[in-house]
Amino acid sequence: MSDKAIPLCQAACPINTDVPGYVSAISRGDLERAIRIIRQVNPFPSVCGRICTRPCESACRRAQIDEPIAIAALKRFASDQTKGLKVVQPPEHFYNETHMPTKVGTKENENNPPSPPFSKGGMGGFPGEKVAVVGSGPAGLTAAHDLTLLGYRVTVFEAQNILGGMLIEGIPEYRLPKDVVKEEIDYILSLGIEAKRGLSLGRDFTIEGLLKDYQAVFLAIGSQKSLLPRCNEVELTGIITAVEFLKQVSQGERPLLGKRVVIVGGGHTAIDAARTCVRLGSSEVTIIYRRTLDEMPAGKAEVEETENEGVKIRYLTAPVEFLGNGNVKKVRCIKMQLGELDESGRRRPLPIENSEFEIEADTVILAIGYIPEAETIKDSGLILGKNGTVVVKDDTGATNLKGVFAGGDVVSGPSSVIEAIASGKKAARAIHRYLRNLPDEKMEEYSAFRLLDDGIVKLISKSNMQKVSTLPIEKRINSFAEVELGYNFEQAVKEAQRCLSCGTGAVVTENCASCLNCVRICPYGVPVPGREIAEIDISQCQACGICVSECPASAINLKLETKEQVRAEMEDIINIAMKEAQEILTIGFYCQYKSPAGHPGGGNGVYWLGKLCTGRLDVFQLIYPFELGADGLVITVCPDQECHSRDGSRWLIKHIEKAREILDEIGIGANRLSIISDVEELSDFRKRLLDVGINPLRKGKKVKE
Amino acid sequence: MIVAEIKPFEEIKNMIKNYQKVLIVGCGSCVTVCLTGGERQVELLASALRMARKIEGNDITVGELTIRRQCDPEFIEQIKDEAAQYDVILSMACGAGVQGIAERFKDIPVLPAMNTMFLGVSDGQGTWVEVCAACGDCILWKTGGICPVARCAKGLVNGPCGGSQGGLCEVSKDVPCAWQLIYARLVRLNLQHFLKDISQQKKQPVRPRRLVREDLRLKKEPTKGV
Ligand code: SF4
Ligand code: SF4
Ligand code: SF4
Numbered sequence: 001m002s003d004k005a006i007p008l009c010q011a012a013c014p015i016n017t018d019v020p021g022y023v024s025a026i027s028r029g030d031l032e033r034a035i036r037i038i039r040q041v042n043p044f045p046s047v048c049g050r051i052c053t054r055p056c057e058s059a060c061r062r063a064q065i066d067e068p069i070a071i072a073a074l075k076r077f078a079s080d081q082t083k084g085l086k087v088v089q090p091p092e093h094f095y096n097e098t099h100m101p102t103k104v105g106t107k108e109n110e111n112n113p114p115s116p117p118f119s120k121g122g123m124g125g126f127p128g129e130k131v132a133v134v135g136s137g138p139a140g141l142t143a144a145h146d147l148t149l150l151g152y153r154v155t156v157f158e159a160q161n162i163l164g165g166m167l168i169e170g171i172p173e174y175r176l177p178k179d180v181v182k183e184e185i186d187y188i189l190s191l192g193i194e195a196k197r198g199l200s201l202g203r204d205f206t207i208e209g210l211l212k213d214y215q216a217v218f219l220a221i222g223s224q225k226s227l228l229p230r231c232n233e234v235e236l237t238g239i240i241t242a243v244e245f246l247k248q249v250s251q252g253e254r255p256l257l258g259k260r261v262v263i264v265g266g267g268h269t270a271i272d273a274a275r276t277c278v279r280l281g282s283s284e285v286t287i288i289y290r291r292t293l294d295e296m297p298a299g300k301a302e303v304e305e306t307e308n309e310g311v312k313i314r315y316l317t318a319p320v321e322f323l324g325n326g327n328v329k330k331v332r333c334i335k336m337q338l339g340e341l342d343e344s345g346r347r348r349p350l351p352i353e354n355s356e357f358e359i360e361a362d363t364v365i366l367a368i369g370y371i372p373e374a375e376t377i378k379d380s381g382l383i384l385g386k387n388g389t390v391v392v393k394d395d396t397g398a399t400n401l402k403g404v405f406a407g408g409d410v411v412s413g414p415s416s417v418i419e420a421i422a423s424g425k426k427a428a429r430a431i432h433r434y435l436r437n438l439p440d441e442k443m444e445e446y447s448a449f450r451l452l453d454d455g456i457v458k459l460i461s462k463s464n465m466q467k468v469s470t471l472p473i474e475k476r477i478n479s480f481a482e483v484e485l486g487y488n489f490e491q492a493v494k495e496a497q498r499c500l501s502c503g504t505g506a507v508v509t510e511n512c513a514s515c516l517n518c519v520r521i522c523p524y525g526v527p528v529p530g531r532e533i534a535e536i537d538i539s540q541c542q543a544c545g546i547c548v549s550e551c552p553a554s555a556i557n558l559k560l561e562t563k564e565q566v567r568a569e570m571e572d573i574i575n576i577a578m579k580e581a582q583e584i585l586t587i588g589f590y591c592q593y594k595s596p597a598g599h600p601g602g603g604n605g606v607y608w609l610g611k612l613c614t615g616r617l618d619v620f621q622l623i624y625p626f627e628l629g630a631d632g633l634v635i636t637v638c639p640d641q642e643c644h645s646r647d648g649s650r651w652l653i654k655h656i657e658k659a660r661e662i663l664d665e666i667g668i669g670a671n672r673l674s675i676i677s678d679v680e681e682l683s684d685f686r687k688r689l690l691d692v693g694i695n696p697l698r699k700g701k702k703v704k705e
Numbered sequence: 706m707i708v709a710e711i712k713p714f715e716e717i718k719n720m721i722k723n724y725q726k727v728l729i730v731g732c733g734s735c736v737t738v739c740l741t742g743g744e745r746q747v748e749l750l751a752s753a754l755r756m757a758r759k760i761e762g763n764d765i766t767v768g769e770l771t772i773r774r775q776c777d778p779e780f781i782e783q784i785k786d787e788a789a790q791y792d793v794i795l796s797m798a799c800g801a802g803v804q805g806i807a808e809r810f811k812d813i814p815v816l817p818a819m820n821t822m823f824l825g826v827s828d829g830q831g832t833w834v835e836v837c838a839a840c841g842d843c844i845l846w847k848t849g850g851i852c853p854v855a856r857c858a859k860g861l862v863n864g865p866c867g868g869s870q871g872g873l874c875e876v877s878k879d880v881p882c883a884w885q886l887i888y889a890r891l892v893r894l895n896l897q898h899f900l901k902d903i904s905q906q907k908k909q910p911v912r913p914r915r916l917v918r919e920d921l922r923l924k925k926e927p928t929k930g931v
């Protein structure tokens with residue numbers, strides 16, 4: 001397997017978000033680290049956490065065992081909970097040569113955000129070139145964000161009076177609250193981006209004109225012109241496009257729809273329009289879609305929620321004609337059946353002869369497809385493709401005009417927010433290379449890990465996805481309040497702990513003495529005796545860390561947490577304890593799987609350090625706290641059968657026995673080290689510790705009185 | 706592989722009691738493989754010694770190093786600068802390694818942290834058994850691949866003592882009788898006739914033994930005596 005293989009979720013994400021990285025940070029309750037990892041590639045975490053199409057979840061290997069990780073919901077949680085935190089992450093991930101692994105900024109650069117340019121290598125001082133971004137949807141703003149962080153001066157042009165494009169106008173409030181979008185946009189602008197609102201391409205300025213003042217232009221005007229069905233009487237009053245309808249509603253208008261609304265289409269916009277109609281009081285809302293649920297771009301869960309709200313969906317149904325006299329009254333439909341595969345890879349719907357029927361409708365909303373507003377750019381000299389999309393040379397978004405790049409829906413046709421963000425990032429990268437005169441580069445392609453072997457799947461215990469709670473139906477249908485309520489802390493941590501941490505496991509170094517101990521003790525049977533040294537297939541490793549603490553040559557590193565990190569964490573906590581502790585200084589290591597909501601408590605004077613499975617603690621780590629001055633050390637451990645790492649509890653008990661033996665031999669005393677199962681045992685332990693007194697190694701060292 | 710175990714902590718502590726700067730040297734070969742003298746154990750022993758001495762009010766400096774093999778001077782050579790900074794070296798290798806280091810660093814005392822036990826094979830995770838006594842005159846070809854020198858409690862080479870019961874050794878009831886094993890294996894291989902001719906005189910080696918492979922050497926001058 002190549003070194004370039006990455007977890008399936010990360011490979012499926014269009015911006016290769018380090019999913020296991022941030023999910024594992026959440027699983028330890030470290031939300032700040034999580035948001036740093038997310039922000040490194042994504043300037044819209046709260047938006048994506050709500051409405052991402054989640055290709056990562058469809059790829060997640062946890063589904064081999066039970067259900068995928070709720071990756072987006074966790075992103076929302078991390079983002080919502082760290083709102084006040086202004087994390088600026090240099091867009092390193094997409095701009096360093098290797099593109100991996102993720103380096104996460106520290107606290108220092110939060111208070112003191114790195115001033116542009118972030119990338120010192122080769123770029124020299126502040127570039128200062130000006131870049132115009134046309135369109136303020138996710139593609140445009142992402143490019144603006146990345147370019148600004150790279151040191152360019154960016155101006156965003158937006159035809160509307162409000163920024164955000166489809167995020168604001170197209171996605172209804174109950175799915176994506178406006179203030180969430182606004183907050184993310186404000187934050188992006190706060191990096192130093194100028195926004196010019198109400199200026200429309202073709203009307204108020206031209207690309208040619210922009211190129212006089214700006215050294216590069218990024219065109220991201222989206223794809224918002226609705227396609228109309230080829231039916232008679234489509235111009236009847238009461239027939240509107242979904243884009244127009246959603247836009248009106250987003251601006252606070254409440255169009256009169258009547259009781260019966262028919263929505264034509266099966267995409268996200270159709271669903272959004274239908275659910276919006278329900279909220280506006282229409283009692284009979286019907287979606288007609290010419291294919292079946294399986295082909296529907298909107299996900300099954302979303303469809304289910306929609307039906308729960310009372311929307312009827314008629315599959316295999318297409319409109320033939322709208323009937324009415326001035327105002328639309330009825331939709332004449334025909335039944336369809338699925339035929340051969342078409343060029344989109346889906347089965348082509350074909351009308352069934354003589355199957356026409358009529359549905360009554362006071363309003364018809366059309367949501368069958370969108371194309372870019374080509375009129376605005378038709379004189380620009382840009383080569384346009386079929387449907388008015390801008391033709392680009394390659395992935396970078398370079399167009400036939402020098403210095404003009406395009407991305408987002410105006411190139412791809414209607415796509416998802418995350419695709420738009422990816423496209424904005426690629427364009428920013430390409431514009432940067434263009435302005436810095438860097439040679440073209442080939443973006444590295446990463447392969448994804450293979451699936452988990454059946455033998456390993458069987459060894460992992462099942463635990464279903466934490467349900468995101470939703471607003472009760474009664475409360476939903478007469479308001480635009482957000483439907484999904486998000487996780488609370490404990491739910492989020494539990495959900496994050498379901499992640500298999502793919503790719504963060506064990507790596508054998510050249511120090512391996514080929515003792516084969518790892519081969520013999522791995523609870524999942526991953527290591528194999530190689531020809532020279534042991535080999536561990538990181539794609540299968542469950543990152544339990546057991547081999548790491550049993551390797552006699554200390555030749556195995558866990559990507560998830562290095563030995564140095566563990567040591568530093570211990571030193572930190574003990575240093576804090578030494579400064580604060582009143583009398584007897586007790587350190588506690590607790591299993592975070594056992595206590596997802598945080599440490600078990602036990603009052604002042606106990607300093608806790610969470611471990612994802614205390615079975616990872618090796619003997620040295622159990623005696624080292626005493627060398628640092630701890631008076632007592634307690635450890636929580638899960639019952640054997642509940643151990644997340646299968647054998648973790650049993651190894652921990654072995655390690656504790658050994659450590660206690662050593663403590664006795666050196667004269668510190670075994671009774672300072674103990675497993676505890678609850679707070680009561682902890683307080684007993686501490687009482688006994690008072691009698692034993694302080695760690696003899698600490699004599700002479702001051703602890704605050 | 707050579708199998709060794711760590712000496713009791715008290716003994717080690719006692720050995721180094723008069724020294725202030727101790728360099729613990731692990732060995733990355735046999736003793737790492739038998740989980741006793743590799744980098745991990747070096748780290749643990751170092752920490753334990755530091756603490757024990759501190760408690761006695763007699764702080765020490767402990768250095769930690771692990772080299773690939775302590776039975777080759779070239780590897781030992783690599784740590785000479787570090788070694789020079791210590792009063793004493795505590796070797797976590799087998800006896801051969803201890804002497805390898807002692808031979809190289811003549812002015813620094815070298816102490817064994819291990820008891821070297823036997824030549825053995827792995828018998829499942831965390832278990833090793835003695836199978837060869839390095840007698841210098843191997844007879845395994847006649848004994849069905851089972852060594853009576855090492856595995857017979859009495860080291861009998863000319864057949865069983867007659868005291869075994871139910872296949873177990875009369876000296877220690879936990880151990881199978883080597884000769885019983887030999888017999889069973891030879892029967893299985895249909896080579897029982899070897900037993901008729903088992904009486905043998907084994908060469909008694911003159912110690913210390915030395916192996917010089919002229920066929921593999923270019924230089925004619927004598928090897929350095931260890
Ligand atoms: S289990 Fe975690 S790391 Fe693995 S694919 Fe799923 S989300 Fe990604
Ligand atoms: S336990 Fe360590 S030394 Fe032994 S085979 Fe595995 S990696 Fe190599
Ligand atoms: S970390 Fe755990 S699962 Fe991975 S190889 Fe080591 S023992 Fe096996």
Ligand code: SF4
Pocket residue numbers: 836837838839840841842843844845852853854855
């Ligand atoms: S006879 Fe036994 S002790 Fe002698 S060399 Fe052979 S195996 Fe080793």
